[in-house]
Amino acid sequence: MxxxxxxxxxxxxxxxxxxxxxxxxxxxxxxxxxxxxxxxxxxxxxxxxxxxxxxxxxxxxxxxxxxxxxxxxxxxxxxxxxxxxxxxxxxxxxxxxxxxxxxxxxxxxxxxxLRSFLFEPFKIPSGSMIPTLAIGDLILVNKYHYGVRLPVLHTKVIDNHAPQRGDVIVFRYPVDERIDYIKRIVGLPGDRVAYVNKRLSINGQPVARTALPEFYDEDSLRYALQFEEALPRAEGQTHRFRILNDRDRSGFVLPMPEFRGPKDACSYTAEGVSCTVPAGHYFVMGDNRDNSQDSRFWGFVPEGNIVGKAFFVWMNFGNLGRIGAFD
Incomplete structure (x- = not known):
């Protein structure tokens, strides 16, 4: 032995x-x-x-x-x-x-x-979720918020809350499910999501946003335009969070060859993209809008790929002041 x-x-x-x-x-x-x-x-x-x-x-x-x-x-x-x-x-x-x-x-x-059914730790590897999450943030993900799934098989056995616009989620990247991504849900099943001229619209209604002071990114040593968006949620509620835009980049995007979802779900123009979210899927974007590979490029997140809801920074060794809940 x-x-x-x-x-x-x-x-x-x-x-x-x-x-x-x-x-x-x-x-x-x-x-x-x-x-x-x-x-x-x-x-x-x-x-x-x-x-x-x-x-x-x-x-x-x-x-x-x-x-x-x-x-x-x-x-x-x-x-x-x-x-x-x-x-x-x-x-x-x-x-x-x-x-x-x-x-x-x-x-x-x-x-x-604990890791399979309650909370799972993740490390933020990129700046796609700045200013909400910074590179090096160590976060916790609530594994049971959307329901209990069997480990490894990822089969849901107990249902719980439905994902909402504005939720920050960790999910298995649809193009390569061995990799975990983190983004924010902006479109629910059946929504018509448009991101044209760097303005987000849901079902034909522009998402309200308010200009904030410019954001200085210490990693890139550059300033970015900063706004507060208010995504519509159920029963007239809104979910507010900050986003960034790069003034030197346009809203033009092209789909990846590995695009996941119906081929006719999205239409692309020089100004941006419009998509109808298929049933059982979600449209996600990074808060750092011009520095995020998200649903605009590779398609939709199947419900079965969602790992959980991110909610807490438990450590950042370079900046202890980042420890705490986020939304």
Whole structure:
């Protein structure tokens, strides 16, 4: 078993090393599931086979020691060398391959449950969501807000809230589902979303926006136009958030060859794009409008690709002041 455990650890380290060096794309959800299953098997084996076997061996050792002392006592020898406690401790000691598998199972199980059904951490790798989220923000995603899904399979088993315009969501990128993206929902199923001349409209109604002071991006060392948009939501409510525009770029976009969705759902002009969101899909955009690869380029997000609702920055090592909830 020690050789098998060593082989499994070698495979795990090779996989993680190749993932870290960029030789292949990892699937952390699947990896965590497999680790939970593997360590769980070891934990069950330890609980019902290996630990009882060691306990039986310790009892046998005690019986042998008692018999030996009894024989020596009949010969008049009462002082016996040797420590039974030390020998018993060695017999009961858990071998390294169980300590590093069965011993880790409770921790891995807790992480698996929390990450799969409650909250999952993500790191913001790009500036597409500036000014709401900055590069390097470590965020939490609510996994149960839109319903409970089975890990790895992503099948929804319990429904919850429906996604709303203005929600910031993490989702599996439709072009390559091994990659997670984060964007803001601007269009619901059935909506007609238009982004023409850098102005957003929903179902023919321009989204209200208010000019704010220019935003200085410390990464690009440039100023950008900043606005507050008010997306319409249910029952006359609005959702307000900030967006950026690059004054030096036009609103012209072209669809990617890998566009996901009905081919006739979107129409493109020199001024922008208009799309009708298919049933069961969502139209998403980055808040940094001119620096975001989003639904304008690659299409729509299927409901089944949504991972959860992003809601909290729990750490940014370069700026601790960013810690807190966002909307």
């Amino acid at each position: 020690s050789a098998l455990t060593g082989l499994l650890y070698a495979v795990l380290l090779t996989y993680l090393g190749g993932w870290y060096l960029g030789h292949w794309t990892g699937n952390f959800s699947l990896l965590l599931f497999l680790l939970t299953v593997a360590t769980g098997v070891y934990w069950l084996a330890e609980r019902f086979r290996f630990a009882p076997a060691r306990a039986d061996a310790a009892r046998a050792l005690e019986q042998q020691d008692a018999q030996r002392r009894e024989q020596l006592a009949r010969q008049g020898i009462t002082q016996v060398d040797g420590s039974l406690d030390e020998a018993r401790r060695r017999v009961l000691a858990q071998p390294w391959w169980l300590d590093w598998t069965a011993g880790l199972f409770p921790v891995i199980l807790i992480v698996f449950v």
